[in-house]
Structure formats: structure tokens, C-alpha cells
Amino acid sequence: MPDAFVLVSFAVLPDGYTREGRHCAELVRSMTACGAVDAVGLNCVSAPGAMRALVQQLGETELPLAVMPNAGYPVVTRTRVQYQGRPEYFARELARLAAEGVRILGGCCGTTPAHIAALRAALDALPETLPAAPAAAVSTATKPEVEKDDAFLRKLNAGKKVIAIELDSPKDADLTGYLDGARRLQAAGADLLTIADCPIARARMDSSLVACRVHRELGLNVLPHMTCRDRNLNATKALLLGLYAEGVREVLAITGDPIPTAERDEVKNVYQFNSRKLAQYIVSLAGEGREMPSPLTVFGALNLNARNFDVELRRAQEKLQNGMSGFLTQPVLSAQAVVNLKKTRETLGEKAKILAGIMPVVSQRNAIFMENEVNGIHVDAEIIERFAGLDRAQGEELGLEVSVKAAQAAAPYADGFYLMTPFNRIALMERLIARLKDEGIAD
Template identity: 85%
Template sequence: MTDIREYLAHKPLLFDGGMGTYYKAAPGVECELANLTDPEGVKRVHAEYLAAGAQAIKTNTFGLPRMAAAQMPGWEELAEAGWKLACDAAAEKDAAVFADLGPALDTEAAPASSAYGLAAQQFAALGAKNFLFETLSSDVGVVEAVKALRVAVPDAFIMVSFAVLPDGYTREGLLFRDLLHRMEGSGVVDAVGLNCVSAPGAMKKLVQGLGETRLPLSVMPNAGYPVVTRARVLYQGKPEYFAREMGQIAAAGVRILGGCCGTTPAHIAALRAELDALPRQTGAAPAAKLSTVAAPEVEKDDAFLRKLDKGEKVIAIELDSPRVADLSGYLDGARRLQAAGADLLTIADCPIAQARMDSSLVACRVHRELGMCALPHMTCRDRNLNATKALLLGLYAEGVREVLAITGDPIPTAERDEVKNVYQFNSRKLAQYIVSLAGEGREMPSPMTVFGALNLNARNFDVELRRAVEKLENGMAGFLTQPVLSAQAVENLRKARQTLGERAKILAGIMPVVSQRNAIFMENEINGIHVEEDIIQRFAGLDREQGEALGLEVSMQMAREALPYADGFYLMTPFNRVALMERLIARLRTELLDAEG
């Protein structure tokens, strides 16, 4: 075929459809292995798509990067066989062949860049000139691999395609527009696009909202959404509908089109007819521009954030939501803490994976009824991307402007058979996702402020600090720390301030110990808490009143030592003892914060 760049200057390039779903419509081995076990079957699928009108086909090697990363025996032979089968089929129609590379996992032991690089260089050695990195949910490792590929094949045509939900976000919470801009900015990618997950109608809306782009766009949707029938997954989108929607996408200026899961040769044939009926273009028309209707004014921050931004020391206090459906007592406690001088109420999200009233719903109620700033904790444990987004939009609409993003404790072992963890992303990716929801043309008029957790009691605090830096890079504004109950925790807080600088707001954790039994339990059974032995021994033999009194003294001592390195305090209420925390807030205000002011 003519050089891809020259071809695109004159007319759209039509790809094939979903090799995997079409080949596996009949019982058989996994798709990539068929390059060796059923070469004629693979070549026949290529031929059917070419006969339907495709001018470019993908090698049957979608899983190759993961195979290469795992050093699966024989992966190089699979690549070579897949390349030869596609080339043989394409030669009869003078069609282009793209080395197809699906997503790779990214781990410390096997970085994604290495997996992509191994697979891409294997194809480069076979003579490949065109490469497609597809169905990606992140761009981690892609640019590094492409830059290395450019050295081996300077004139390569390289496409990168992301799999996004109908709202434009990948399963890792990354917005396609941001990914596209990063690909454009890399200077080494020739085209960028969308494929898989969404149907053509959803992709059309995404394309219409992109505005002008510098790189050619590629769109390869699924043929509708999957329906599971017994052991089979079926896509019921009709070829005529697929072709009509894709024709409108082409008319908007998209020059590279094709299909993904569920798209058969019949879908490609219908799209071929639709494209042939379009007026001839000599250049890529810009995509439709997003509407810029002014959004109504909304409250973009709250009193807590304004105080924090002005450099005033703040007090946040955690009060666990109830285990029952009665919130009256909880609201009374929150009201008392507010009157005592707390600036913010934080609500844990089912701590230690035990069900309590939803932290976000409680935060909305507190904000609405008390006018108090609230910080719901949001874990990655219980919600997928859709549920998380729905909750965030509701929080914003209710005036809640900050959240604490944490990974979350796993479900206890005994309950895992019935209650499953989700963990679709970690706290860093969750923070990046939350921040990405705000901006022109996006879901939120202004960004929510995202805080994270900082474990001052981590055994390897240098690793914890590196993670904190990554959290800041992913959009977090600051941290709430684990309780300061040791000299080492104070020293680690000092190191955190030195490393993170003033850009990170740090609230030092203060949790009153109320008895020796309480101290021993925290030391031995609560992850992330360390109580020095001399503190534990000081509580020996004390009754409740004496224990609370000593707990206040220890808390004040820790607060004094932490204050030079903190922007305020994060108080944790033991056993919902609101009266104790009222006393602690009063002393913090009068003895430390007011005196400092």
C-alpha cells in the first residue's frame, strides 16, 4: 500500500473489525495461539475483512506485550506467525498491515515500557512499518517505548488508541482528552484514537466534544454493548446502525475508522459502503467544537479551604458515622464539635471494612443541616469508576468541596466469599481522576480538593514519602497523617515537611489514648499506629477519668511537638467520646493556636 500518511491525505483509512470476538465465535483455542495451531483459520478471518473493504488489518497479536513481559515460551514465534499471516492476506489486496499491541501491565518488576518495547522491537525486526498500541487505559510506558521504536524504524507510522467509557474516561480514571494532549505533546505519535468499551453512538459524542486536534483521529468502537448468554458473549449491534453512526464520525473529520469487539465483516462492509458515499475530502476537517455556554456561578470552595489557604492553622476532627440508621445522635455530636471550634468534620468510609452509614451521605447531611465543612473519606475498595463518579457529582452538588482519597482496608478474610473488594484503582489514580473532572466543558465547574493519607509510623518512611510525592503529582493538595504518638512520628513529620515543602498542606494526626488497654490494642491491632512503650506504661492502673486526663496531656505534648511542621491538626475521636474532644479542641485553641496567632 501507499505510505499511510499519503493515503490519509486523500481519503479515510478503513481498518478491519474485532479479530478476537469474530474468530472465537466458533469454539477454539485462544486467538493468538491460533497463529500456530490454526493458521488457515486466522488467515481466513483476515481475508473476510479485506473482502468486506478493509484497507488495513491488524496482526493477531493483541496479547503479545503481556506475553513478552511474562516471558511466555514461544511468544516470538507467535509474533512472527501472526505477522506472516497478515502480510500474506494483505498482499492479495495491497492492504496495510499494522503490528497490533494490546495493553501491558505496569509493575516495578516488569514496567509497561519494557513490555511494549519487547513486543514492538520484535515486529520491527520482522520488517513492520506500521504499529498500533490499542485498548489502553493508561499511557504509562507508551511514549518511552515509541521513542525507542523510532530509533529502530524512523519512518514508522505509530497509532495509540485508548479504551474509554461513554463519559470519556478510561477504567483507570484518565480522561481521553488529557491522554490525547499528552500524545500530541510527545512529538513521536502519528495518530491517536478511541477503541473498544463504547459503542459508535457514544464515541460519536466524544469526538464531537474534542474540538480541533493536531493528530489524525482513529475511532474503532464495539458493535454495541455485550450481552452474556450462558457461556457466550454476544454483541447485537446491527451493521446498518454501526455504519450510519460511523459515517457521521467520518463526516466530522475522522480519517481512520474501523471496529473492535463484535464488529464482523458485515459491519465493515456496511461501513465501506457508507464511506464510499461520502464527498471526497483532500484534508482532515476539524471535529465539531464543544459548546461553551457559560455555567451558572457555584460556590467553588468553603470556609475550611479559605482558612487553610490563608495560612491559618485549622482543626479537622474525625467522628465515625453510626452503624444504625439513626443520625440524630451523630448530628448532635457534630454540632458540639463545631461549637467547640472544629473547622472541618471528617467521616471515615467504613473503617476496617466494617459497614457504617455512608460517609458521603453523612457529609452532605452535616453540610446541609449544620453548615459545617465536611471531608468524606473515599476508598477504592467498594466502588468502581461509575459509582465513584456518581458519588463525586452528588457531593459537589451538595456543596462538599473536599474528599480524602485512600485505598481502603481489605474485606476481612472470613467475609471475602460473600463481600468482594473492588480496587479498580489506587488512591493516586483516584486523586488524578477526581481532579480531572473539573474544567471547561467537564463535569465540575471547579476542582474538588483532594487530600490523602500519610503514615508517619511506616516502617520504611522513605518509601511512604516517595508515595506522598507521587500523590502530589497526581493532584492531591495535602495529607492527613496517622496519629503522632512517638518521637519517631514527630521526626518523620519533620522530614515530610522538609521533603514536600509548603505546597502540601499537612494536618498532624492526634488521637487521645484513654487507657492502657486502648493503647495496647492500637499498638497491636490497628495498622499504621505506633504507641511508644513509655506512653503505654503511663496508663497502667488508671480509671476512666484519670485515663482521659492523661490522654489529654499526651495529646497536647504531641501537638506541641508537631505544630512547627503542620498546617493544623487532624483529631481522631476515640469511642465517640465527644466531651473529651471538646476539651482537647479548647486546649488546642487556647494553648497553641490562639497563642501562635
């Protein structure tokens, strides 16, 4: 029906975001750009006052705006849900919107004939000439300069081979040993410390709080992992704002391991996002009138050992489209992983920053365990056999040799390396960093 009037309306939370993390201004822009819509607006979820604040965030719009808030917020009394917003208040707030340029007005949940009648009377009392569209309030106050990147990003963007190293946070409340280990890795030449978010869904000290402490005390750049498993949208946003305020400029967005089956009766999964939606939400927090003065750089995970790597690669492309800037890969411990890394570089191009995963194998038992019980890791049979009968010192030496060769094979296709610390062996990782630098593989 070419003559049909098409109005598209979105339900967003009071802070302007949908439950999937899309901001209302972005949604309005996309509808305006599509060319198939006659009007766009907001409905439901918020009461009139909150809805007016949302409209002000939209700024000037090309299409007519429609606003249909709820009549207040719901109150549950036994089996009944009631909205207690008074018709007079509803009418007054919507009349203010009309005076500011909104052209289509109505109500959603809880709206009664009394609300509409009061609105009609309030609109009739307005002057005939009204502005065309609302304008966003712009502050003229001078704000202090905020560092938008850090030494790690500057080095990465300059084309130098960076070293990120993962060190799992403590299982208890004592951070003394952890900070000492981080300090040693920093002195050895690590550019960035990455901190897993409760790996395999077992509780450890919070990765973001640890990251803030490390950054504050050592000045070391940090990359806290953020899973979709344990936080809803509100908790995620609150944590991101705190990270930014503490000077953290990168996060790793991953879906996260599910809670073990036996514990699900007591500990619940959340999964309001997947990693792609989480990345999109994180970058949407920055911009004019938004919560952050500049976007966080979002990295994702890339499994070079996926059985169907073409699917993994398509997912990586989707992650880039949703705001991620690069990837940390699973360990390169096979020839096929190198082939897949090369294919990744050829497919994604130079825009995607890739840190090739390097995890030293330290014993045959360790290699067999990783091959059979750690998701996303594949260790070539030849490597497993080479560790047979070696003691700890011999195992570590062979592990360093294998790791350096893996880094050499990965270097042409990677922007740096993501080193994973086995069994908290800081001294081993100091030696690995030194060898990578001595070989000229890392800067």
C-alpha cells in the same frame, strides 16, 4: 524504524474514562505532547453513536484522529457472543465522523466485511472537501455561579492552623446523637468534620450521606473518607457527583482496609482503584466540558509510623503527582513520628497541606491496644507506662496533656491538626480544642 507510522488508540468507557479513571481527552493530549505519535484515537468498548459523542469531547486535536468502534454492544446467547449492530447504522455514524474531520476509520469487536463494505460506500458518497478536525460543542448559556471552595479551604490556604476532627458515623440508622456531637464540636471551634468510610471494613452509616446531612443541617465543612474497597468506577463517579451537588468540596481518598477473611465469601472486595488512581480520577472529573465545574480537593493518608518511612514518603510524592493536595497523618505519639513529620515537610515543601494526627490516649489499656492491634499507630513505651493505675478522669487529663505536647511538637511542620475522637468522647475533644486554642497552637 523512523519511517513507521505510529497510531495509538485507547479503549475508554462510554463516559470517556478508562477503567483506571483516565479521561480520553487527557490521554490524547499526552500522546500529542510526546512527539512520537503520528495519529491518535479511540477503539473498542463503545458502539458508533457513543464513540461519536466521545470524539466531540476531544475538541480540536493536532494529530489525525482514528476511530474504531464496536459494531454495537455484545449479546450473550448461551456460549456465543454476538454483536447485533447493523452495517447501515455503523456506516452512517462513521460517515458523520468523517464529515466532521476524523481521518482514520475502522471497526473493532463485531465488525464484519459487510460493515466495512457499507462504510466504504458511505465514505465514497461524501463530498471531497471535509473539515480538518471535529470541534467540541460549546454551550453559550449562562450558568449560575458555583462555590468552588469553602471556609475550611480558605482558612487553610490563608496559612492559619486549622482543626479537622474525626467522628465515626453511627452503627445504626439513628443520626440524632451524631448530629448533636457534630454541633458541639463545631461550637468548640472545629473547622472540618471528617467521617471514616466503614473503618476496619465494618459496615456503618455511609460516610458520604452523613457528610451531606451534616453540611446541609449545620453548615459545617465536611471531609468524607472514600475507600477503594466497596465501589467500582460507576458507583464512585455517581457518589462524587452527588457530593459536589450537596456542596462538599473535599474528600479523603484511601485504599481502605480489606474485608476480614472470614467474611469474604459473603462480602466481596472491589479495589478497582488504589488511592493514587482514585485521586487522579476525582480531579479529572473537573474541567471544560467535564462533569464538575471545579475540582474537589483530594486529601490522602500519611503513615508517620511506617517502618520504612522512605517508601511511605515516596508514595506521598506519587499521590501529589496524581492530584492530591495534602495529607492527614496517623497519630503523633512518638518522637520518631515527629522526626518523620519534619522530614515530610522538608521533602514535600509548602505545596502539600499537612494535618498532623492527634489522638488522645485515655488509659493504659487503650494505649496497649493501639500499639499492638491498630495498624499505623505507634505509642512510645514511656507514654504507655505513664497511664498505669489511672482512673478515667486521670487518664483523660493525662491524655490531654500528651496530646497538647504532641501538637506543640508537630506544629512547626503542620498546616493544622487532624483530631481523632476516642470512644465517641465529645466532651474530651471539646476540652482538647479549647487547650489547643488557648496555647495558641490552633487559630
